[in-house]
Amino acid sequence: MRRRGPSLASLGLLARVCGALVAAAVWLASCGGQAPVEPRLLLLVSVDTLRPDRLGAFGSELGLTPNLDALARESQQFSAVYAPSSHTFPSVAALLTGRYPEELGVWSNESILLPEADTTARAFRDAGWNTAAVVSNWVLRSGTGVEGGFQHFDDHLPELEATRPMPERRAPDTTRAALKAVDRCLPDAEARCFLWIHYQDPHGPYTPPEALRERALSLESGAPDAARELPVLEGPFGPGGIPEYQFLEGRRDVAFYRAGYAGEVALLDIELGRLLEGLRERGVLEHSLLAFTADHGEALGEDDYWFSHGELLSDAQVRVPLLLRVPGLPHRVRDDPASLVDLHPTLLQLALGTPPDPAHPGRDLLAQGAEQAPSTPYLAALRGADRARFGLVEGEFKYLVERRDEGELWDGRLTRRGREDLDISAPAPQVAARLRRKLEQLMQRYRRVELEQRREPSPEEREQLEALGYAEPS
DSSP states (O other), rough: OOOOOOOOHHHHHHHHHHHHHHHHHHHHHHHTTTTTOOOOOEEEEETTOOGGGGGGGTOOSSSSOOHHHHHHSEEEEEEEOOSSSSSSHHHHHHHHHOOOOOGGGSSSTTTTOOOTTHHHHHHHHHHTTTEEEOBBBBGGHHHSTTTTTTTTOOOOOOEEOOSSSOEEOHHHHHHHHHHHHHHOOOOTTTOOOOEEEOOOTOOOOOOOHHHHHHHHHHHTTTTTTOOOOOOOOSSSSTTTTTGGGOTTTTTOBBHHHHHHHHHHHHHHHHHHHHHHHHHHHHOGGGGEEEEEEEEEOEEEEEGEEEESSSSSOSHHHHEEEEEEOTTTOEEEOOOEEEEEEGHHHHHHHHHHHOOOOOTTOOOOOSSTTTSSOOOOOOEEEESSSSOOOOEEEEEEEEEEEOOOOOBOOOOOOEEEETTTTTOOTTTTTHHEEEEEEEEHHHHHOOOOEEEEEEEEOOOHHHHHHHHHTSSSOO
């Protein structure tokens, strides 16, 4: 009698088992040979508009983030990570796919992520994990494509911002929803869960609890420009003034708004502490892998941009924190340049044993020798900015260009990473020329989708997009 080959179902089961064994071996190696705790929860926490330099672990002396600082002491801490864009949707699309926004046809917060995109959630769902998400930014609502692969997607936004009719969910409500999602995603001891949480705070308008603002105001009032008063702009961003949606209580002084931002960061930290304590009470934290990052930063006066983001590719707007907490892996600070696109392949390799796809730009940040093989983060601000801007980070250098209205690129600006005040193009012309050529190659490589993938927003959505400054008025 002729023997029958294995069924597709048995092959799929075998693949999942092999993947789990590889993942266990990876974790065993990362733990220095000690027996690892099998992960039950992979928690990805992203935060809107969070600058790393306001976190104690990244050098801040404001004392805003004791919980984050404690988490950093248990984590791999990456200090040179760049978001591919200074807008939320393009950066999150890259975070969830390991691909740059232009590859995905994502150019702005009006774009959508197509259903065929290979997201982190789809990979974990296909590997037999439960998947859930809790988001608090309207830009990331269901229908934009970021919900793909999530069995449970909570985008309930119960209130409006203080200065415009934009739905949001504040940090305390986000934490409560996240812990409910944990209970739902881990119904028994055998279940495994991939959970993505996106906190909206500290996005403007900055409305932290008054006590947190007042505490921060006592710290911010010592800055040399603290008493400077700014005009109010007519739009959501631009140089020289306070964005219209940020204007609160008739205040125009710099210290008031910086303190508001700091208070929002402090609130986020309090809620992160509540989240981690909730996981500890459930007996889940010691069985968890945790990644913490942000979608982009926020200008607090750099380049004469105040309390806004979305136009420039300055470090203030695109440099983000990244922490990777892997039980058994000791704390280490890493300074090799990395991109948000690196997180997707890192998580898949760490938890599932899935090696990075060589056709995609991301790398495994925890691979052996990864510190000696840094990324070359590619940066782009397209729709939503006053003009298209592009850039890259390579080693100690950062190179940026702008596109003229007729399509020609301006002369570029070469700086050392972290020293954007000094253009060194003239004293280092060979470096500038080499990075310009490399940037032009990256621009061609990642612009594989010529037309942005969009859907027509409803009248209500268009009104909200216009309020955010993400759509031209109809």
